[in-house]
Amino acid sequence: MDARAVKELVDEWMIPTPPGAYMAGIENRPVIARAEGVAVYDTNGKRYLDFGSGQMAAALGHNHPRYVASVKRSLETISHSTKTFLNVDRLELHRRLGEILTRPLQKSLFLVSGSDAIEAAVDMARKATGGVDVLALNMALHGSTSFVTRSLTFGWNRSRHGLAAPGTSAILAPYAYRSPFGDEPDFVEKCLDLSFEIADSNFTGRPAAVIVEPVLSAGGVVVPPPGYIKALRQRAHDRGMLLIMDESQTGLGKTGRMWGHQHEDIVPDIMTVSKHFGAGLPVSAVCTTPAIAERAVGNGYFATRSHACDPIVCAAGVASIDIIQEEGLVERAAAIGTRVQAELRDMMQEIEAIGDIRGRGVLHGIELVEDRKTKAPANELARAVVQQCQEAGLLLQARGSHGRLNVIRLVPPMTSSDDEIDEGMSTLRKALSTLQKTRRLQAA
Numbered sequence: 236m237d238a239r240a241v242k243e244l245v246d247e248w249m250i251p252t253p254p255g256a257y258m259a260g261i262e263n264r265p266v267i268a269r270a271e272g273v274a275v276y277d278t279n280g281k282r283y284l285d286f287g288s289g290q291m292a293a294a295l296g297h298n299h300p301r302y303v304a305s306v307k308r309s310l311e312t313i314s315h316s317t318k319t320f321l322n323v324d325r326l327e328l329h330r331r332l333g334e335i336l337t338r339p340l341q342k343s344l345f346l347v348s349g350s351d352a353i354e355a356a357v358d359m360a361r362k363a364t365g366g367v368d369v370l371a372l373n374m375a376l377h378g379s380t381s382f383v384t385r386s387l388t389f390g391w392n393r394s395r396h397g398l399a400a401p402g403t404s405a406i407l408a409p410y411a412y413r414s415p416f417g418d419e420p421d422f423v424e425k426c427l428d429l430s431f432e433i434a435d436s437n438f439t440g441r442p443a444a445v446i447v448e449p450v451l452s453a454g455g456v457v458v459p460p461p462g463y464i465k466a467l468r469q470r471a472h473d474r475g476m477l478l479i480m481d482e483s484q485t486g487l488g489k490t491g492r493m494w495g496h497q498h499e500d501i502v503p504d505i506m507t508v509s510k511h512f513g514a515g516l517p518v519s520a521v522c523t524t525p526a527i528a529e530r531a532v533g534n535g536y537f538a539t540r541s542h543a544c545d546p547i548v549c550a551a552g553v554a555s556i557d558i559i560q561e562e563g564l565v566e567r568a569a570a571i572g573t574r575v576q577a578e579l580r581d582m583m584q585e586i587e588a589i590g591d592i593r594g595r596g597v598l599h600g601i602e603l604v605e606d607r608k609t610k611a612p613a614n615e616l617a618r619a620v621v622q623q624c625q626e627a628g629l630l631l632q633a634r635g636s637h638g639r640l641n642v643i644r645l646v647p648p649m650t651s652s653d654d655e656i657d658e659g660m661s662t663l664r665k666a667l668s669t670l671q672k673t674r675r676l677q678a679a
């Protein structure tokens with residue numbers, strides 16, 4: 236598409252979108268026209284490896300044939316239906332999801348987006364406990380709905396949104412790389428002692444829940460240290476609170492286990508699922524135990540949306556679970572993780588701007604710094620890497636929190652072949668080493 240025509244359309248019809256981690260405005264970025272597997276193509280036919288998995292929701296690759304077949308079948312039979320009746324695909328998705336949940340998690344309800352699911356999970360925790368206050372980590376992203384989920388999204392600039400929802404406050408994320416006591420053996424306890432000393436003084440009523448991602452993805456791909464989540468759950472339970480796990484980005488295989496919490500030797504009380512749950516269509520779920528469901532519903536709990544239980548999205552959800560199980564994608568994600576981490580460790584020897592590498596399964600973060608000693612975040616370098624990779628046919632994002640946008644987030648689909656992984660990693664290495672050379676020349 237002609238660049239001028241795109242700009243005219245954007246200027247005339249679109250509410251402006253903030254630049255985020257990109258160097259160029261949205262009107263100067265590629266216009267996506269189609270996709271096939273791990274690749275997307277722009278309107279000029281240029282191919283890009285999609286190592287952002289779309290908006291983290293194309294972890295099965297784009298247009299998986301099995302998903303396409305299910306959606307087509309649904310379009311030809313029934314795609315939308317009243318949620319006040321059951322439908323065949325909805326019943327099947329409850330069963331299939333229930334079968335792969337970690338017990339005692341068993342029951343689910345469906346919504347549309349990840350933010351919906353978090354809103355509904357918070358409400359469920361409040362109704363099940365009779366409490367109000369909800370804690371989230373100060374680098375977390377839990378959604379963009381204008382009240383509850385934004386208020387629990389401390390990794391963005393919360394002050395931008397005016398009034399925050401009552402009963403929402405932050406605790407310290409266990410960010411070992413930047414914590415003054417990140418290297419200490421009792422880091423987990425120190426982090427939680429500080430967090431709950433403040434939280435206990437903040438509580439306005441009875442506390443209801445603490446919410447956490449198994450890997451803090453948008454905040455900068457922070458993997459909590461071993462034992463942190465288990466200890467967090469204990470502190471929550473000591474106060475009568477429930478542990479909500481937001482598995483939007485980590486669920487359904489992405490970390491190399493079916494669920495991110497399976498790395499932690501715990502089961503959450505409530506869990507949310509979204510992103511590639513619909514293999515490309517929007518559907519999300521709140522999952523919990525029969526006992527918690529019964530308590531919440533007994534206190535008036537319900538959550539729904541007009542399109543939440545549509546046969547078309549439920550059929551897509553069933554296809555997603557089929558693909559993950561039949562193609563062994565959980566194991567494949569673990570194998571991709573090993574391959575990517577080995578390559579990143581090697582890159583770290585050569586590229587001094589890499590301060591830290593983190594990740595699990597297909598979800599990886601490369602933290603870029605001006606200097607390994609000062610750890611000053613290299614935001615501009617991260618932007619340049621994203622831009623250069625994009626020009627070379629590789630899509631990825633820069634993420635972070637609190638003014639830092641210096642973590643290159645790499646999320647190749649779980650269906651990527653070794654050749655595709657190697658191609659993407661080689662493009663990334665080239666971009667990093669070219670930019671490193673340019674910076675050295677500028678500094679000289």
Ligand SMILES: Cc1ncc(COP(=O)(O)O)c(C=O)c1O
Nearest residue numbers: 348349350376377378481483484
């Ligand atoms: C961890 C996490 N939770 C919730 C959400 C919100 O999901 P959605 O954009 O589908 O509302 C996101 C979005 O990226 C997310 O990363």
